[in-house]
Amino acid sequence: MSLNYLTPEFKVLRDYDKCINCKVCMRQCANEVHSYDEDLGKMVADDYKCVNCQRCVVMCPTHALTIVKHPQVFRENANWTYDAIRDIYRQAETGGVLLSAMGNDRPYPIYWDKMVINASQVTNPSIDPLREPMELKIFIGRKPDKIELDENLNVKTKMPPQLTLNYPIMFSAMSYGSISYNAHASLARAAKELGIYYNTGEGGLHKDFRKYGPNTIVQVASGRFGVDREYLKTAAAVEIKIGQGAKPGIGGHLPGEKVSEDISETRMIPVGSDAISPAPHHDIYSIEDLSQLIYSLKEATDYKKPVGVKIAAVNNVAAIASGIARAGADYIAIDGFRGGTGAAPKRIRDNVGIPIEFAIASVDSRLRSEGIRHTISLIAAGSIRSSADIVKAIALGADAVYIGSAALIALGCHMCQQCYTGKCNWGIATQDPNLVKRLNPEIGYKRLVNLITAWGHEIQEMLGGMGINDIESLKGNRLMLRGIGMTQKELDVLGILAAGE
Amino acid sequence: MLKEGNIRIPSGCAISGIIDRSGAVFSGQIIADSIATMHDRSNGLGGGFAAYGIYPEFKEHYAFHMFYDNTKSKQETEELLKANFVIAYEDKIPTRKTESIKNAPLIYRYFALPKLEVLNANEITDEDFVVKFIFNVNKNVNGAYIFSSGKNMGVFKAVGYPEDVAEFYKLETYNGYMWTAHGRFPTNTPGWWGGAHPFNLLNISVVHNGELSSYDTNRKYLEEFGYSCTLQTDTEVAAYIFDLLLRRHNLPVSLAAKVVASPLWNQVERMSLKEKELYHSLKMIYSKALLNGPFSLIVTYDNGFIAINDRIKLRPLTAASHGDVIYVASEESAIRQVCKNPDRVWIPKGGEPVIAEMDQQNVSEIFNKKEVTA
Amino acid sequence: MKKVYAKEEVCVGCKLCEVYCITSHSRYKDVLKAYKFDSNRPAPRIVVEENRPLSFSLQCRHCDDAPCVKACITGAMQKDPVTGVVTCDTDKCVGCWTCVLVCGFGAIVRDTNNKIASKCDLCAESGEPACVKNCPNEALVYEGGI
Numbered sequence A: 001m002s003l004n005y006l007t008p009e010f011k012v013l014r015d016y017d018k019c020i021n022c023k024v025c026m027r028q029c030a031n032e033v034h035s036y037d038e039d040l041g042k043m044v045a046d047d048y049k050c051v052n053c054q055r056c057v058v059m060c061p062t063h064a065l066t067i068v069k070h071p072q073v074f075r076e077n078a079n080w081t082y083d084a085i086r087d088i089y090r091q092a093e094t095g096g097v098l099l100s101a102m103g104n105d106r107p108y109p110i111y112w113d114k115m116v117i118n119a120s121q122v123t124n125p126s127i128d129p130l131r132e133p134m135e136l137k138i139f140i141g142r143k144p145d146k147i148e149l150d151e152n153l154n155v156k157t158k159m160p161p162q163l164t165l166n167y168p169i170m171f172s173a174m175s176y177g178s179i180s181y182n183a184h185a186s187l188a189r190a191a192k193e194l195g196i197y198y199n200t201g202e203g204g205l206h207k208d209f210r211k212y213g214p215n216t217i218v219q220v221a222s223g224r225f226g227v228d229r230e231y232l233k234t235a236a237a238v239e240i241k242i243g244q245g246a247k248p249g250i251g252g253h254l255p256g257e258k259v260s261e262d263i264s265e266t267r268m269i270p271v272g273s274d275a276i277s278p279a280p281h282h283d284i285y286s287i288e289d290l291s292q293l294i295y296s297l298k299e300a301t302d303y304k305k306p307v308g309v310k311i312a313a314v315n316n317v318a319a320i321a322s323g324i325a326r327a328g329a330d331y332i333a334i335d336g337f338r339g340g341t342g343a344a345p346k347r348i349r350d351n352v353g354i355p356i357e358f359a360i361a362s363v364d365s366r367l368r369s370e371g372i373r374h375t376i377s378l379i380a381a382g383s384i385r386s387s388a389d390i391v392k393a394i395a396l397g398a399d400a401v402y403i404g405s406a407a408l409i410a411l412g413c414h415m416c417q418q419c420y421t422g423k424c425n426w427g428i429a430t431q432d433p434n435l436v437k438r439l440n441p442e443i444g445y446k447r448l449v450n451l452i453t454a455w456g457h458e459i460q461e462m463l464g465g466m467g468i469n470d471i472e473s474l475k476g477n478r479l480m481l482r483g484i485g486m487t488q489k490e491l492d493v494l495g496i497l498a499a500g501e
Numbered sequence B: 001m002l003k004e005g006n007i008r009i010p011s012g013c014a015i016s017g018i019i020d021r022s023g024a025v026f027s028g029q030i031i032a033d034s035i036a037t038m039h040d041r042s043n044g045l046g047g048g049f050a051a052y053g054i055y056p057e058f059k060e061h062y063a064f065h066m067f068y069d070n071t072k073s074k075q076e077t078e079e080l081l082k083a084n085f086v087i088a089y090e091d092k093i094p095t096r097k098t099e100s101i102k103n104a105p106l107i108y109r110y111f112a113l114p115k116l117e118v119l120n121a122n123e124i125t126d127e128d129f130v131v132k133f134i135f136n137v138n139k140n141v142n143g144a145y146i147f148s149s150g151k152n153m154g155v156f157k158a159v160g161y162p163e164d165v166a167e168f169y170k171l172e173t174y175n176g177y178m179w180t181a182h183g184r185f186p187t188n189t190p191g192w193w194g195g196a197h198p199f200n201l202l203n204i205s206v207v208h209n210g211e212l213s214s215y216d217t218n219r220k221y222l223e224e225f226g227y228s229c230t231l232q233t234d235t236e237v238a239a240y241i242f243d244l245l246l247r248r249h250n251l252p253v254s255l256a257a258k259v260v261a262s263p264l265w266n267q268v269e270r271m272s273l274k275e276k277e278l279y280h281s282l283k284m285i286y287s288k289a290l291l292n293g294p295f296s297l298i299v300t301y302d303n304g305f306i307a308i309n310d311r312i313k314l315r316p317l318t319a320a321s322h323g324d325v326i327y328v329a330s331e332e333s334a335i336r337q338v339c340k341n342p343d344r345v346w347i348p349k350g351g352e353p354v355i356a357e358m359d360q361q362n363v364s365e366i367f368n369k370k371e372v373t374a
Numbered sequence C: 001m002k003k004v005y006a007k008e009e010v011c012v013g014c015k016l017c018e019v020y021c022i023t024s025h026s027r028y029k030d031v032l033k034a035y036k037f038d039s040n041r042p043a044p045r046i047v048v049e050e051n052r053p054l055s056f057s058l059q060c061r062h063c064d065d066a067p068c069v070k071a072c073i074t075g076a077m078q079k080d081p082v083t084g085v086v087t088c089d090t091d092k093c094v095g096c097w098t099c100v101l102v103c104g105f106g107a108i109v110r111d112t113n114n115k116i117a118s119k120c121d122l123c124a125e126s127g128e129p130a131c132v133k134n135c136p137n138e139a140l141v142y143e144g145g146i
């Protein structure tokens, strides 16, 4: 088929009054949009190839570049939208499943933005975190019902293993393979510096990063990549990945061409072979099977490390979470339908799963009604965009949050959603050595540390405003939230009152 | 407007407590005089007292004090009571006509013990059974409210200034070894008798000045242990937390204090190895029992009381001793009103409890640092 | 002495260092004006060497025993005895390119516009090498003894 029906999505605007023909843009665009035309004696651009990652825009020393949404329109049609038509052109041309990356970008309501936070006035003084202590430390792991002491006040209760977090924030699972070596290096080092944890994802743990073991959660997913004694021994906690918010019910596939020497060693698979994660774990077809794997991993780690389970937020999430709690997991991570990914079928990403806001609220309520909420930790994931989202997630009932996309944005990600192409111009979702080096871990880790410290300050400010000086007292404190512009049913599921009530 | 119990109402308050550690009893007039000094800290929308040692003749029986809105709720409750309890004595609680106390409900008391066959059928301890019974009546019998349920003790409360409440209930005629009092300043309630303090469950009573920012966290934690917080008041939540810690989890009072006003992490890190392990476990296990927000409260139990502030001391609390008698109150004036020359007066630090028990020598807590003397 | 060092593992080959080197040595200290209006636009004194994915930028190493200083026929090329910086006195330079021949690093460029030898002076005027300051990925560092 010679004629491509697709028109460019973006338009590269170059201000020739400002362009100095330095070719920086040309050297930086991995999509080869820019080139220098000797005959014209000036820079030109191929709009078709531009994905709006803005690398060139940011790098251009004279700010000569602007990328805009291409003005080309279809005849207005509220039903046959721009995307609907273009997706058909694409599939008619390729015959393939549409791929996409990062989280669900459809205009579903964002419930974080329909919730507002309380503050003290008169009857209860607000607390200034700059003058008064304000505790953010939390622990992830099972907690006993009660403490047992002997007559000399020695603790008889054996505490189950815990992760200690200086901030109620961790870096989500992102595998080496889906993101670059330098991205992992930045995350691992930042986690150590901050006293929190990063998660290896399902791609194994690179030998260079074993030194960050005390701040590492390792994942055991359906592909079981990179899992060996050393892997489990090095980690601070083990996480069984059942699903992921961006593609619930779907496995993973890292194409062979991305399986380099280094990745092959880390994943423990041959160079150039496809790394396939089956949709389910083929040894887990029911909750009893999950329990077996949980206890196998606990046994393998001498019951010294928390073993958690990560699931995607789906319709039945509350019952599933309750099952996981009873199956012996130390924590449950729930990933909402806006959670990011390196590659997912577009239809799955955009249509499967439920928002994390509802999932957290209903899981927390369910576990409470069963009287087991205090025994297990709950981690919310799936598009936490700011400290305010974190405060809301914790007030709804989470113990901590996982951030993935936000961390990548801190590292330079511009949300062009092209991670699956392997041509990330920001050196994040790529294995191309030319591109990987664009992410300097020295800079990357500092940016992450800055982000989390900044969010920490903001959380403290908000807590102080509520008259709380310990993040623990925010957990499940839904009275601190009010809803705006929601139906009564939505308010009920979230378990919050409407603003003004 | 929603009645209290269906809505949360913040309030400020005055509190006062007195114990004679030798066990000698004294009249309710003394505590009434003490709390009356702090008249301006309440607004007439709630006052009350808890008195320990006042029913020696029935000291083995649960003394239920009841508010009934009407005879129907009384009938309904009494049927339930009689089905489950053997009642040794019952009467209308004596009151006197008082100018400022209006709209009194029907106020009755019953001295009762659960029937053995009922306990056996339920296979639970009598205390657990009584708690279940109280929750059931308060939640399900419309218009009935059990506001006192301990042994050899009783709560007396009403909508009004505390000194008027004392007069209304003729408290000068009761003698107890330990008394607490409360004057309430709710911000917007029409005033409901059940909403006044002290709040009581079995032998634990709480008077409280403050507002818990952690209310919802605390409430949900308690619900996991079977408590139902029907009143939506901070005091109710505080009382249940102490019930959970002291009665059900057998924590010593001094450690219960360290749960509701837990030491900060950087303080824990500086402790000895043994204490560190203790406080690490305590803080982790009971993180949701931390009372956060400004408060001072007095919790009374069988043989003493504990008075404590939030850990950054956002509400007032002063303590004093004179011989065997220990006083605590929102303001020093309330103590000096009834004890002209105390041996010692001090202001406890945030989170540092004053624990006063019968025949106990050391008033301050075991891990206590130096107090600030007033 | 303090020198500019390249970290090739994070050099992205963008050549912004060259752009800013030119700007820093132009009479306009502004990128746009240096490129658009400076008729005597200086040549960059830093060059990015590339063999993708490897790339790094190179400029004068200010050698202890500098061959260019020894070879210079007019005495234009000088090493400051105090700071150790090797500079070319453009008033004295006659453009014979002898120094270009002897520099083992290829760090001296021919400024054909002005017919002089041009080389890194560590941005003596502004005190901070412009390439270091503007490298987007911290692939250049300015460090070492005094």
Ligand code: SF4
Pocket: A014, A018, A019, A020, A021, A022, A023, A024, A025, A026, A043, A059, A060, A061, A062, A063, A064, A065
């Ligand atoms: S980076 Fe900017 S100035 Fe340089 S060639 Fe590209 S558009 Fe022109």
Ligand code: SF4
Pocket: A012, A028, A029, A030, A031, A032, A033, A034, A049, A050, A051, A052, A053, A054, A055, A056, A057, A067, A425
């Ligand atoms: S793909 Fe990125 S770098 Fe390339 S032209 Fe578009 S915005 Fe610039």
Ligand code: SF4
Pocket: C010, C011, C012, C013, C014, C015, C016, C017, C018, C048, C055, C056, C057, C134, C135, C136, C137, C138, C139, C140
């Ligand atoms: S500016 Fe930095 S990253 Fe770019 S080519 Fe020069 S040294 Fe390399």
Ligand code: SF4
Pocket: C059, C060, C061, C062, C063, C066, C067, C068, C069, C086, C102, C103, C104, C105, C106, C107, C108, C119
């Ligand atoms: S130009 Fe070359 S030879 Fe001369 S001082 Fe610099 S590095 Fe040394």
